[in-house]
Amino acid sequence: MTAAAEAEAGTSSAVQTAKDLFSGAAGGIAQVLIGQPFDIVKVRLQTGTTAQRSALAAAKSIWTHEGPLAFYKGTLTPLLGIGACVSIQFGAFHFARRQLEARATPAGSTTPSRPLTYTELYAAGAFAGIANTVLSSPIEHVRIRLQTQPHGDKRLYNGPADCVRKLIRAGGVGHGLYRGTAVTLLREAQAYGVWFLTFEYLMNLDASRHHISREQIPSWKVALYGGLAGETLWLASYPFDVVKSKMQTDGFRTETAGLNDFGGEKRYKNMRDCFRQTWRAEGMRGFWRGIGPTLARAMPVSAGTFAVVEMTMRAIN
Template sequence: MSNAIKDLAAGTAGGIAQVLVGQPFDIVKVRMQTSAKGTYTGMLHCAGGILKNEGPLAFYKGTLTPLLGIGVCVSIQFGVLEYAKRIFTAQNLARGEGGEEGKMLGGGQLVIAGVAAGLANGVVSGPVEHIRIRLQTQSNTNPMYKGPFNAMKQIVSQYGIAGLFKGQAVTFLREATGYGVYFLAYEKLVQREMTQKGIRRDQINPMNSVLYGATAGYALWAVIYPIDMIKSRMQTDGFTPSTGQKYASARDCVRKVWRTEGIGAFTRGLGPTLIRSPFANGATFLGFEMASRLLYS
């Protein structure tokens, strides 16, 4: 099995773990991001309303799309990341840098590798998250879509293939910015432990992978949350005939949200995200590292 296939397979394992752990928190985040000001008094109010009105299974509404799509997304992330890391490792070896094997990459190299991973991931994550958000925010009593494939069919029939990629520019900005920081934080923590203890990567305690993944997740969301909020608004805008289209562009969305709802709107739903982040991102890196050890052993 080639290194690329191993990396993609390990990334898929990480992506599945991420979705199963993080989906209930994500639906609360999306509902709070896309609701009108004052709809929910807080995270518990939102979660309680979902549980009372829609039942416990509603927390996994739209899960099929991310389970398939996010598995692919995370697979692409790690596949591109590891490929870029191998390129930089070869460059380091040629220059006599990065330790004996050239694998101790510099901060700039890790940021570039993370940005590349994010952009590649964004091609898939844009439409996947668009469909997921539509399923998460639709009415439970009178749903517009019967499921992810029905949602795709309706959107394409009404708006063409381009409709699936609504908010794509904001998605690329979020992915490039976020994953540059995300993988930099994680890899630097891994490097630190390897250097301090004089051990190989596969000798790191799995629970430390969870801890480092949780830390990287917080770094990610600290940078991208306002961008993510705009992406969610853009992807739910203009598809309901009764409300019409509110925003002409991402810039127009930022301006109108700031003017009508204030700066607080850009962090609405941050609570469930911060609670979800350590579990989802810890599970992602644990799944990837354990699968990598198995595949490369």
């Protein structure tokens, strides 16, 4: 390949990455607006910060005692952050996909000699999840603490910025703001590997069955396949998410007491200890608490995300 051709290929790749990032950001905004009410119920059930045991009872309690706007408590952080996260997810996935396709392309050709295997698609999705962790870990930590803090005069944080400041003051960046990152990394890799794999499999199956191109698949099917991918994402990664939520709400009482660190009140030493304590206290059921509202949320949220991303990509390409 000549220098001019390499430069043109690099420019084309950069432009495509920018399009991937933009369409992902649009999908991320849709994801937050659709999913936030489901998410607050899920987090409160996971962490035991509600006395209710069912999703419906927890939702009713939030509505009765905190009002309907409470379902969007802590929304500012994910609205700003999840848009960036989904942008990174799709940008990283398609970047990794192009790199894998380049490896399958013979010298002197611009077309891969074979389609990517589903193992390779899973790997590209896992890469997207790992890349996403840098942002998703602190964003979700802040969101979860805002969602589960006491209501009214007893609240611990006056918004996202105050929460970030207090977490860093209490435990530093690594042990405070980024607490739970190890299990978040495992969850993200598994979750997004399965998410993208499922969506690509269903899209490829439909195109092959009807002898059409991907762009000809109607939007309602794109949304359906995206929704199904969302279900598999959580079924494949939910126990990691439970442990992450438990670790990221650990230490509330310490902060209420006005101490400067999590020391005296921290329940979990690390990720393995959290897994161990959850198993001892609740058995297998403890790793699936809150799965009902999570799966109910996953279908519309993931459907909306993929539909918006796919339609945006078709519009700008």
